[in-house]
Amino acid sequence: MTSRISFFKLTINEWKKLGWLTALQALLFAMVIPLRLLLPLALEKRIKARSLTDVLCENVGFDKTLTTVTIVAMGILCALAVFSYLHSRKRLDFYYSLAIRRDTLFLVKYTAGTLTFVIPFLANQALAVLVGVLYGVMSAAVVQEMASASLLGILFFLTSYSAAAVAVLLTGKTLTSVLAIGTLSVYLPLIWLVVCGCQQIFLPTLLPDGVTYLGGAYRLYMTSRRLMLERSSPWIMILAWSPDGAAVRQGLTGMWPDLGSICLFLVLPVIMTSLCLVLCRVRKTEAAGKALAFRWTEGLIKILLAVPVALFIGMAVYEELDSVVWEICFVAAFGALTCVIMEFIYRWDIRQVLAHKWHIIVTLALSLAIFLFFRFDLAGVNTYIPEKEELAAMSVRRSYSDFCYYDDDGKRTKNEQDILRLLETDKVGLLYPLAEDGVRNVQENDFEGDYVSLNVEYRLKSGRMVFRSYTVKSDLYNKAQRELMKDEEYRRRYYPILSWDETQLEKVEEIWVLLPQELWEMFAQEEPATTGNDAEKTDDADGLAESISDDEKMTDGWEYSEWEYAEYSGSGVMTGMTLTEEAGRRLIRAYQEDLAESDGLLTDSGSEGSMSIEWRRELNDPYNVDRYLLRKDFTRTMEVLREAYMEGAAREKDMRG
Amino acid sequence: MIEIQDVTKHFGDVTALNHVDTQIDEGCIFGLVGTNGAGKSTLLRVAAGVLKPEEGSVKVDGTPVWEEPQAKEKICFLADTGWFFPNASANTMRDYYAIVYPGFDRARFDELIGKFDLDPKRKLSGFSKGMRKQVAVLLGLCANTKYLFCDETFDGLDPVMRQAVKSLFASELLNREFTPVIASHSLREIEDICDHVGLLHKGGVLFAKDLDEMKLGIHKLQCVLRSPQQEEELLSGLTVLQHEKRGSLLTIVARGEREAVSAKVQEKEPLFFELLPLTLEEIFISETEVAGYDIKNLIF
Numbered sequence: 001m002t003s004r005i006s007f008f009k010l011t012i013n014e015w016k017k018l019g020w021l022t023a024l025q026a027l028l029f030a031m032v033i034p035l036r037l038l039l040p041l042a043l044e045k046r047i048k049a050r051s052l053t054d055v056l057c058e059n060v061g062f063d064k065t066l067t068t069v070t071i072v073a074m075g076i077l078c079a080l081a082v083f084s085y086l087h088s089r090k091r092l093d094f095y096y097s098l099a100i101r102r103d104t105l106f107l108v109k110y111t112a113g114t115l116t117f118v119i120p121f122l123a124n125q126a127l128a129v130l131v132g133v134l135y136g137v138m139s140a141a142v143v144q145e146m147a148s149a150s151l152l153g154i155l156f157f158l159t160s161y162s163a164a165a166v167a168v169l170l171t172g173k174t175l176t177s178v179l180a181i182g183t184l185s186v187y188l189p190l191i192w193l194v195v196c197g198c199q200q201i202f203l204p205t206l207l208p209d210g211v212t213y214l215g216g217a218y219r220l221y222m223t224s225r226r227l228m229l230e231r232s233s234p235w236i237m238i239l240a241w242s243p244d245g246a247a248v249r250q251g252l253t254g255m256w257p258d259l260g261s262i263c264l265f266l267v268l269p270v271i272m273t274s275l276c277l278v279l280c281r282v283r284k285t286e287a288a289g290k291a292l293a294f295r296w297t298e299g300l301i302k303i304l305l306a307v308p309v310a311l312f313i314g315m316a317v318y319e320e321l322d323s324v325v326w327e328i329c330f331v332a333a334f335g336a337l338t339c340v341i342m343e344f345i346y347r348w349d350i351r352q353v354l355a356h357k358w359h360i361i362v363t364l365a366l367s368l369a370i371f372l373f374f375r376f377d378l379a380g381v382n383t384y385i386p387e388k389e390e391l392a393a394m395s396v397r398r399s400y401s402d403f404c405y406y407d408d409d410g411k412r413t414k415n416e417q418d419i420l421r422l423l424e425t426d427k428v429g430l431l432y433p434l435a436e437d438g439v440r441n442v443q444e445n446d447f448e449g450d451y452v453s454l455n456v457e458y459r460l461k462s463g464r465m466v467f468r469s470y471t472v473k474s475d476l477y478n479k480a481q482r483e484l485m486k487d488e489e490y491r492r493r494y495y496p497i498l499s500w501d502e503t504q505l506e507k508v509e510e511i512w513v514l515l516p517q518e519l520w521e522m523f524a525q526e527e528p529a530t531t532g533n534d535a536e537k538t539d540d541a542d543g544l545a546e547s548i549s550d551d552e553k554m555t556d557g558w559e560y561s562e563w564e565y566a567e568y569s570g571s572g573v574m575t576g577m578t579l580t581e582e583a584g585r586r587l588i589r590a591y592q593e594d595l596a597e598s599d600g601l602l603t604d605s606g607s608e609g610s611m612s613i614e615w616r617r618e619l620n621d622p623y624n625v626d627r628y629l630l631r632k633d634f635t636r637t638m639e640v641l642r643e644a645y646m647e648g649a650a651r652e653k654d655m656r657g
Numbered sequence: 658m659i660e661i662q663d664v665t666k667h668f669g670d671v672t673a674l675n676h677v678d679t680q681i682d683e684g685c686i687f688g689l690v691g692t693n694g695a696g697k698s699t700l701l702r703v704a705a706g707v708l709k710p711e712e713g714s715v716k717v718d719g720t721p722v723w724e725e726p727q728a729k730e731k732i733c734f735l736a737d738t739g740w741f742f743p744n745a746s747a748n749t750m751r752d753y754y755a756i757v758y759p760g761f762d763r764a765r766f767d768e769l770i771g772k773f774d775l776d777p778k779r780k781l782s783g784f785s786k787g788m789r790k791q792v793a794v795l796l797g798l799c800a801n802t803k804y805l806f807c808d809e810t811f812d813g814l815d816p817v818m819r820q821a822v823k824s825l826f827a828s829e830l831l832n833r834e835f836t837p838v839i840a841s842h843s844l845r846e847i848e849d850i851c852d853h854v855g856l857l858h859k860g861g862v863l864f865a866k867d868l869d870e871m872k873l874g875i876h877k878l879q880c881v882l883r884s885p886q887q888e889e890e891l892l893s894g895l896t897v898l899q900h901e902k903r904g905s906l907l908t909i910v911a912r913g914e915r916e917a918v919s920a921k922v923q924e925k926e927p928l929f930f931e932l933l934p935l936t937l938e939e940i941f942i943s944e945t946e947v948a949g950y951d952i953k954n955l956i957f
C-alpha cells in the first residue's frame with residue numbers, strides 16, 4: 001500500500017528546512033566558481049599578459065581541484081546534516097510514526113539534500129558562463145564543457161553524499177559517523193601497508209608480481225599509490241580522478257573524461273544509494289544515540305581495526321629493535337589499546353572500556369598469530385627451494401637491470417615474471433647454487449662482501465612455476481652468468497640490443513649518455529678541431545641554440561641532436577651528452593660488437609656509465625627507454641663517444657668564434 | 658480496534674515488553690499507566706510503528722502497523738519527547754502536518770490555537786513546556802486521525818488546560834471516530850480523562866479494564882459492628898479484597914454488587930455503616946493485590 005503523503009510536497013518542504021545548507025553551498029560555490037573566474041579575468045584584462053580564453057579555461061571545466069574538493073566536502077556535510085535524523089530518538093519518533101515507509105522517507109531526505117547542492121551549484125556555473133560572456137570569451141565549446149563538467153560534478157556529489165550516507169546509516173551518532181568516514185577513507189591503505197610491510201620485511205624472497213626496481217619496492221609503491229589514491233574509498237576516487245590527458249584548454253581541444261570514469265561515477269552512487277535503502281530497512285530505530293547502528297558490528301569493526309594497527313606497530317618495532325620480546329609486547333599493547341579506545345568511542349564511558357574482554361583476547365590472539373607467523377616465516381616461504389631433480393628450467397635476472405624486453409608487438413614487458421620466463425635455461429646445475437646461496441643468506445642474515453640481488457624463476461617438471469628474490473654473493477653470480485653467456489642464443493635473449501638491426505635503429509629517436517667525469521676529462525685533453533661550417537657565431541645564448549638547431553636540422557632527421565656536456569651532475573660524478581643520429585647509430589653498433597665479445601657481465605658498480613636509448617615503434621606510439629651499462633673496456637664504444645665529444649666541442653668552438 | 662498480540666521488545670539485555678497481549682476498543686479513551694520503565698512508551702512506539710517488535714504484532718483495524726502506511730495513516734503519535742523543527746512556529750508545524758496528515762484540519766487548528774491564546778507565528782523554542790504540549794495536542798487533534806497516541810502528553814499541563822483538552826477529546830469523540838490512547842505514570846493525571854485503563858508493569862500488562870466496570874464491582878465500606886464474631890462472619894460472607902480495623906471502625910474493600918454488599922452488612926445490624934466512593938488508586942490497589950502484586954510498590 002502506498003502512502004497518501006505527497007513525495008513531491010514533502011521533499012520540497014524538507015528542502016526548505018535545509019535552507020541554511022543551500023545558502024552555505026551557494027556562498028562556497030560562488031567563491032570557487034564565478035568569483036574565481038571573475039577576478040583573474042578582470043586582472044588579465046588590465047595587464048594583458050595572456051589571452052582571456054586561457055584564463056577562462058584554467059578556471060572552468062573539468063579537473064578543477066578546488067571545485068572538486070568543495071564538492072566532496074559538501075557531499076559529506078550534506079549527508080551528515082540531512083540524515084542526522086537517524087541519530088536522534090526524538091526525530092525518529094516523529095518521522096517513523098508518519099504514514100510513510102522509512103525507505104521512502106530516506107529518499108525524500110536524500111532528494112532534498114541533493115537539491116541543496118544542485119541548485120546553488122548549477123546557479124553558480126550559470127553565473128560563471130555569464131561572467132565569461134561579459135568578458136566576451138565564452139564559446140559554445142566551453143559552455144558545452146562546463147555543462148558536462150557540471151553533470152560530472154553532480155555525479156561526484158552524489159558519490160560523496162551517498163558514501164557518507166552509508167557511514168551515517170551504519171552509525172548512531174554524528175561523531176562516530178565522522179570517524180566512520182575517516183576510517184573508510186584510510187582503512188584500505190592501512191591494510192595495504194600492513195600486507196606489503198609483512199611481505200617486504202618478513203618474506204623478502206617472495207617475488208611480487210611486476211617487480212622492476214629496488215627489489216620490487218618501487219613497483220609496489222606504484223601499485224600502492226594507485227590503490228591508495230584511486231581505489232581505497234569513494235572520496236579518494238573522486239579526488240584522484242583526472243580526465244585522461246586533459247589539458248588546460250579542454251573546451252577548445254576537445255578533451256573529455258573517458259567513458260569508464262563517467263560510468264564508474266554513475267554506478268557508484270546507484271550502488272551506495274541501494275545499499276542505503278537496504279540499511280534503512282534493516283536498521284533498528286533504537287540504534288539512534290548508539291555509536292554503531294548494528295550491535296554485531298561492534299566487535300568485528302574493533303578487531304578489524306585493532307589487528308592491522310597492532311601488526312603495523314609490530315613491524316615498526318621489528319625494524320627498529322629486532323627483538324622478539326619487545327615486538328610481542330608492542331603488538332599486544334597496541335592491539336589492546338586500540339580495543340580500549342574503540343570501546344570508549346562505543347560507550348563513551350571510561351569505566352566500560354574493558355567491557356568486552358573477549359574482543360581484546362581475540363585481537364591479541366589474531367595479531368600475535370599473524371605477526372609471529374610472518375615473523376618466523378612459519379610457512380617456510382623464504383627457505384623453500386625445489387629439489388634439483390624436480391626442476392625443468394631456471395632463470396635469473398639482476399633486480400636492478402634496466403634494459404627492457406618487448407613482445408612481438410613492440411609492447412614493453414613490464415612483468416618481472418614474464419621477463420624471467422623469457423630468460424629460462426635448462427642449465428639448472430649452473431643456477432641452482434645461486435638459489436641455495438640465497439636461501440642460506442636469508443637464514444643467516446649475514447652479508448659481508450659483495451652481493452647482488454637476483455630474481456629467480458623455477459620451472460618444475462610438473463609445470464608449476466615458483467618465483468623468488470634472493471641476495472647472492474657476487475662472485476657466484478658472475479661465475480654462473482659468464483658460463484651462461486657463452487651460449488650466444490642466451491646472450492641475445494638476455495641483451496635484446498644484440499638483436500637490433502637497421503630496422504630497429506631507424507626507430508631510435510634519441511640517445512643520451514652518462515659517463516664518469518674522469519672519462520670526459522680524458523677526452524677533453526685532446527684539442528678539438530673546428531668543424532669549418534658556416535654557422536653564425538654569436539655570444540647570445542638564444543642565437544647559439546638556434547644556430548646549433550639549424551645546423552643539426554640540415555644534417556640529420558632527428559629534431560634536435562644538440563650536444564651538451566656537464567648537463568648532468570646530479571651525483572657530482574657523472575656527466576652526460578646527447579648524440580647526433582649518426583653518432584648514435586655508430587654507438588649502438590660499436591656497443592653490440594663490444595658486448596658480443598665481452599664476458600657478458602654488465603654490473604652497475606657506479607664506475608661505469610650508461611646509455612639510454614629512446615625509441616618508439618610507430619610515430620604515435622609512446623616512447624620506450626632502454627638503459628644499458630657502459631664499460632671502460634668497451635673500446636669501440638669509447639672511441640665513438642670520444643669522436644662524438646670532439647665533434648661537439650669543435651662545433652661549440654666554431655660558434656663561440 | 659488496536660490489537661496488540663504477544664508483543665515482545667528488547668533493548669539489548671533489557672526486556673521492555675514481555676509478551677504483551679491487549680486490545681484497545683474504538684471510541685474509548687484508553688489510559689496506559691505504569692511506573693517509569695514499565696514499558697508504556699515502548700508499547701506506544703511499537704503501536705505507532707516506530708519500533709519493530711522482536712515477536713508478536715500490532716494491528717490497527719486488522720492491518721499490521723509495521724511499515725504499513727495504510728495502518729499508520731490512522732495514527733498520530735505524540736511522543737513524550739515531543740519534537741518540533743528548529744526555529745519552527747505553530748504555523749510552520751501546521752503546514753508540515755497538513756502535508757504528512759492529509760486529513761489535517763487547518764481551519765480548526767487556527768481556531769483552536771486562537772482559543773488557547775497561543776501566538777501561531779512565534780517560535781516554539783520560545784514557548785514554555787506547557788505551551789509546547791498544548792501545541793502538540795492541538796496538532797495531534799487536528800491531524801484528524803482515528804487514533805491519537807499521547808505519551809506523557811499531559812505532564813506539564815495545568816488543571817485548566819487539562820480540563821480544556823479533556824473537553825476537546827470529548828468533542829472529538831462525539832463528532833468523529835476517535836480513540837485517544839494516553840500513557841502516564843500517574844493515575845491521578847488520567848483518572849478524570851480515561852474510561853478504560855491498562856496497567857503495565859515490567860513489560861507486561863497486568864490488566865486492562867473499563868473503569869466504570871471496575872468501580873461498579875468494587876466497593877469500600879466502613880461499619881461498626883456489635884461483636885468481633887459478627888465482624889468475622891461479615892468478612893467471611895463478603896469477597897473481601899482488603900480490610901482494616903481501627904478501634905471499632907472496620908473498613909472493608911469488597912468485590913460484588915452494591916446492593917448485595919450493602920445487604921450483607923445490614924444483616925449484621927451495624928451500629929454505623931456507610932459506603933464510600935473509591936478512588937482509581939484504591940481500585941488499582943485492590944485489583945493488583947488480587948493479581949498478586951503489591952501496587953504500592955508498583956506505582957505510588
